[in-house]
Amino acid sequence: MSEIEKLSGILSITFQNNELIKQAFIHRSYLNEARVKIHSNERLEFLGDSILSFLVSDFLYAAFPKLPEGELTNLRSSVVKTSTLAQIAGQLQLGNFLKLSHGEEESGGRKNPSILADTFEALLGAIFLDLGLEPVKKILKNTLFSLIAKIYKEKSYKDAKSSFQEMVQNEIKISPVYKVTSEKGPDHAKEFTVAAYVDNIKWGQGSGKNKQEAEQQAAIVAIEKWKKK
Known part of the structure; x- marks a missing residue:
């Protein structure tokens, strides 16, 4: 079974552009070691970050109609922070698919919270370009959105x-x-x-x-x- 097939099974999504999905896992450290010219996942991360912020904002606006703007902002920040995204990336086993340099690999890059969070955002960006917004919503509904009730109940989003x-x-x-x-x-x-x-x-x-x-x-x-x- 290929890595793309494994990832497809984990996410319950069938991809159309496999190369785009693969790019989501290329860390910038890997570029100098690749035998062919490739691009890192940084542009996809940029796109995924914006999509994530929009979809989380949309969800919070509908789910918490009585929360003032300031609390919505704090709650969103808590939901999309590095440690939360890294937790989701870990659950989805995204670290297993990363392309890293030998140095980054040896320093524990596959478990680095910042790298995992960035990879999760890059994957969202790639899936959006490949399949549109609905599959991205599906992933968030099955992962990140399920944590929001817990974060709100514990008031851990407070400043x-x-x-x-x-x-x-x-x-x-x-x-x-x-x-x-x-x-x-x-x-x-x-x-x-x-x-x-x-x-x-x-x-x-x-x-x-x-x-x-x-x-x-x-x-x-x-x-x-x-x-x-």
């Missing part, structure tokens, strides 16, 4: 930075400070790592596609650690 600041200030009257500790990748696909400090002590660290997402992830980790101190 973690504000929650952490409130916790800290209630005890010691100072505010957390967030510092970027690393910044990797090209301009259109950067990954930021941010650490949360209180009185020069690091309480949490998180990563994301922008500083805001990374700060939120750092705050989530910091909150859990602060509760246990």
Whole structure:
């Protein structure tokens, strides 16, 4: 059974343009090792990111008619954040289909949350170009959308930075400070790592596609650690 047939079985979708689907799994690190000229999945990721944001927004607007704009925005951010998308990519076994350089392979690229999240978005972009919007909706309905009720119920979409600041200030009257500790990748696909400090002590660290997402992830980790101190 070919990789495309395996993927088709996992997603319960029959592809028309197999080469386009294969491109969704070509990480940029693989380009220098390929024997023929190929393209990475970055353009497909760009497209898939926009499609994902639109479909999640559409779903949330209909599912939560009483939520104000600010909470809808926070909920959407929680749904499409790197860790959530990487979780879905893991469930779909997308890491098994990745084309990576030897170096990226050895450094654990198949389990890298950022790479997995990007690949999931690239796959959505490829499926949209190949088959249209409905199959993309089907995938999200069977994966991502099923997590939304849990995220909403647990209120985990609430602004973690504000929650952490409130916790800290209630005890010691100072505010957390967030510092970027690393910044990797090209301009259109950067990954930021941010650490949360209180009185020069690091309480949490998180990563994301922008500083805001990374700060939120750092705050989530910091909150859990602060509760246990």
